[in-house]
Amino acid sequence: xxxxxxPDKQTLVETDPSVALxxxxxxxxxxxxxxxxxxxxxxxxxxxxxxxxxxQRLMLQVxxxxxxxxxxxxxxxxxxxxxxLHGHQLLATLEKSD
Amino acid sequence: xRLSVQKAMGTWQLGDMExxxxxxxxxxxxxxxxxxxxxxxxxxxxxPVAAKDELRxxxxxxxxSEFVTEDLENQFAEDVGTLLADLDGLETLTLEDEPDEERxxxxxxxxxxxxxxxxxxxxxxxxxxxxxxxxxGQEFEPHPDPDIVKGVDFSERFTAYMRYEFYAVVQEWLVxxxxx
Numbered sequence: 592x593x594x595x596x597x598p599d600k601q602t603l604v605e606t607d608p609s610v611a612l613x614x615x616x617x618x619x620x621x622x623x624x625x626x627x628x629x630x631x632x633x634x635x636x637x638x639x640x641x642x643x644x645x646x647q648r649l650m651l652q653v654x655x656x657x658x659x660x661x662x663x664x665x666x667x668x669x670x671x672x673x674x675x676l677h678g679h680q681l682l683a684t685l686e687k688s689d
Numbered sequence: 690x691r692l693s694v695q696k697a698m699g700t701w702q703l704g705d706m707e708x709x710x711x712x713x714x715x716x717x718x719x720x721x722x723x724x725x726x727x728x729x730x731x732x733x734x735x736x737p738v739a740a741k742d743e744l745r746x747x748x749x750x751x752x753x754s755e756f757v758t759e760d761l762e763n764q765f766a767e768d769v770g771t772l773l774a775d776l777d778g779l780e781t782l783t784l785e786d787e788p789d790e791e792r793x794x795x796x797x798x799x800x801x802x803x804x805x806x807x808x809x810x811x812x813x814x815x816x817x818x819x820x821x822x823x824x825x826g827q828e829f830e831p832h833p834d835p836d837i838v839k840g841v842d843f844s845e846r847f848t849a850y851m852r853y854e855f856y857a858v859v860q861e862w863l864v865x866x867x868x869x
Contacts, residue, residue, distance in 0.1 A: 619739075624823035625814050627857065629864045630806070673737045674757050678764065680810050684739050 614688045616669040618662040621682040622653050634679045635661060638672060663688065692862050699799050701867050703859075706793040713855050714776060720812035720852060721769050729815045733765060734758035768807035775801060802867035809856040809863075820849040 632650040652659035669685040676683035691705040723729045737753055738746045775797045784790045821838045822829050829850055
């Protein structure tokens with residue numbers, strides 16, 4: 592199992608004082624042999640609004656390590672993002688933060 | 690085949706196509722079909738949680754399957770329908786210097802770009818699964834171990850890979866020129 596880099600300061604981590612005691616949820620994109628690298632970066636940029644450099648970094652992490660934690664925050668929004676990613680035919684899951 | 694964008698007209702175009710290109714593009718709709726490919730249906734409607742969490746997430750997964758997966762299947766089917774409907778607008782052109790030679794052209798609205806990408810992507814995902822193009826996630830190997838690709842005809846598999854690569858060329862162009 593490849594190690595997962597912790598998100599750097601450019602990756603959005605959403606915090607909401609009203610749910611501060613809840614564990615946050617991660618959105619993970621998993622590698623697959625079919626999706627084009629340019630498309631994966633495009634989708635990350637489009638859905639999460641990251642700058643090009645960050646989208647490229649996350650896409651390369653998916654490609655090289657098999658997965659990348661692309662977003663962290665409230666469960667409801669994590670579910671929304673996973674649905675969006677599935678709509679773009681990427682493999683994605685949500686995971687509870689330990 | 691020539692791919693071009695006409696931003697002012699709000700279209701992109703597949704031009705200078707020969708019969709083979711048109712045949713391949715129409716074939717994409719058939720390749721995208723999940724009818725005989727249950728693993729393809731699972732790939733296009735994957736679980737939103739890792740396998741280790743599935744037991745705990747039972748009720749959530751039932752809801753997800755009922756509301757999200759069905760929606761996505763409809764969306765993906767519509768995307769394939771858009772590609773086929775756009776291909777109905779194909780124009781036939783005769784070459785001036787070669788009257789016996791025909792070429793084809795089709796103009797497509799820019800906002801159909803994502804549907805085209807989706808349809809071609811579905812085709813590639815299904816081809817990958819049906820013909821085991823990347824067993825174990827490895828690069829395509831034209832002469833794989835027969836034990837790995839049991840039951841798959843070598844010639845059909847190779848032809849499927851050629852289609853897979855053709856669709857990828859169009860997709861790569863769409864990402865750069867239409868979707869961005």
